[in-house]
Amino acid sequence: MKKIIHFIEDDKAIAELIAFLLKEEEYNVSIYTNTKVYKEQLFSALPHLLIVDVKLSCDDSLEMCRTWKLDEVTRDIPLLVTSAYEGNRTDERIVSADYFMGKPFSITEFLNRVALLLS
């Protein structure tokens, strides 16, 4: 069975790129443009991995990451955070995330990390 990956990213170009990459790797990928949209359909199906892109002081996504790692239902599901803002790396709401990846990243490194988190 294909592993399910949910990806929250508002930049269409990146979303498209990542979707392409992950599909190539035989993952089942769903892209959501923001946390609000994602939350509305969250309980239809839980992913095996959640990837969240965090913008500069974007409270919604930061808060989302925090609750993800607090909620009994989701806390065991790996969380990968990507961000163009290195400063987010130290934000207390995402230090509990499983991995932080600064932009721009190498796709090899990205895919390796995804595979690692899903194993």
Add this chain to the structure above:
Amino acid sequence: MKDLFPRVTDRVFKEMFLASPLAGYICDKAGVLLVYNDAAVALWGRKPEIGLEKWSGALASYYADGRPMSLEAFPVARQSEADVTSDNEVIIEQPNGVRRNVLVYSRVLLDEKSEVIGSHNTLIDITAYKQQDSRQALLSAIVESSDDAIVSKDLNGNIMSWNAGAQRIFGYHETEIIGKSINTLIPSRLYWEEEHIIQQVKAGKNVDHYQTVRLTKSGHEIPISLTISPMRNGAGQIIGASKIAREISEQIRNEQLMKLNARKLETLYSIGKVISEKLDVKFIIQTVIETTIRASVADIGICSYWMKEGDGRITHSVAIGGTACNGNMLENPRRLQELLQHVFADRKIVRFDPLSTNKDMCTLFNDLTKSDILTINHCLSAPIYSADGELTGVILLGYVQREVYQGADDELIYNIASQVAVALENAKLFEEVNALNLKKNEFIALASHELKTPLTTVKGYLQILERYEINQIGQRFLGKALKQVDRIEALIAELLDISRIEAGRLDLYYETFDIGELILDVVETFRFSSTTHQIIMNDNPNIMVHADKQRIEQVLINLLSNAIKYSPESDKVYVAVETSDAAVTVKVTDEGMGMSLAQRGKIFTRFFRIEGTSKMPGLGLGLYLSKEIINRHNGHIDVESELGKGATFYFSIPYTQQDTDAVKTLFD
């Protein structure tokens, strides 16, 4: 007498004449000298020839006013013609030049038939008396012409003499004051002084340069300096006191003026100094109001300043000080601005006296003053104008006492206000510059982040392409494209770092690692990527350090890529590692263009590019960043170089950090 008289013989009379202490001589009818006594010889200073010289035995004679007198004009010659005596004053000159003042008494001698047979003459020496007289006249003249008041009084304090100076200073004419008590001149509260002075005088003591206050005829008190000496009579008894009074109003005024001017200068200087050092509006107005209150002895002071923000809003800053202030803040500075907006017109200073004439101002002061104790009755206000001439603030000084208020120096306060205007203008500009700088940093940070997102996509697609089987040319071009993407990435990272440093937010993540290994890794990468240069490294020791690995790597990469970039004519770069007790030093040496002393001084500054290298890529930020990073590690970075002889860049960092907090913020 009848019994005695016959016994008095001619011989006795002759004896009396010759031995008399009064100079005397007898002439015949024609004036020829017949006989003279020793006293006459002493007075003349010579012995005139008897029977030959006429009228006088003196060598020369003068009138009392000093005109020469001929012999015929000598009183004896004149008197002998008429049967009267004379007491004419004459000056006679002795052979040694000494002149004597004499009174000449000449009396005709008659025979039994009452015929004139000659004259009997007496000369009375009045020289000593005359000299005394002229000394007296001189002293009187000095006293009269003196600018000082010279007054004498008896021991009861009654005025005995009064000169013109006294009249000038005190206003009383001599006729009005002589005989009156000296207390006429003394303010009643100072009567005790006179008693003290009289005691001193009675004890024979002087009172020197005693500064006090005296009353004039018009009732004004004037400051004077007194010198009082006891006066004695011929027998040496103290009979009164002479008193010299000098008016020192002018002197005191000058002294006060000098002190005042010195204080003014001091105030202006200290205000200028303080407010030019700081560019903070709140600090400036607080300092200014406190200094102004001190300088103008106000009970309360308010400095209000308003400025238009970029969006048209007006912000008010207010500082209040003074002993009368109750600690409240000005509730409605806007109201104050409105109140005073049109008050000044062309005037430098506007006085509200009494304050009660302006109800609004009254209320304003009442709100700020410990009103249960004090009432501010007078107010003085000075405008603060902006550079474009608009009223941008005011200084208000409130006074309880009228005298103090009247003494306030308009000019000083106006000058302070002008200085404040300049300082506040500077502070405003500084704040604007700061705000703009902050905006600039924010913009750089935002722009850099925004660039990162599309860059991620570009890089991603290029990397995907790389994974496909494409021909050799395609691979080559892909490699080139990816290399350029890396360069963009590095540039964005540099810009971000700069904005972080500027914002004081370059965070360091300390960890313990082997710097030897890190150096080797970096060198290996360069060996792999550089087609032009050979990197030579002496050895590869293991050295554990506690530092930010990523940042140290950044410095190493910067130094190595500079070494390669700026030595295009050469093909070698040397890397050396040295250790000491507390620090590790890394040296990167190239054989490139080198630099002058002046260039060395600027090489670590922001955006600095060595002349002639503008065609080489880069923003001029690398060394600046490296220096910041090494400084943050409490290390040291520098360069040794000569123009045309290559350069050695080196940095050292301590093995461990004193402050091992995981995150340190710059400039904190």
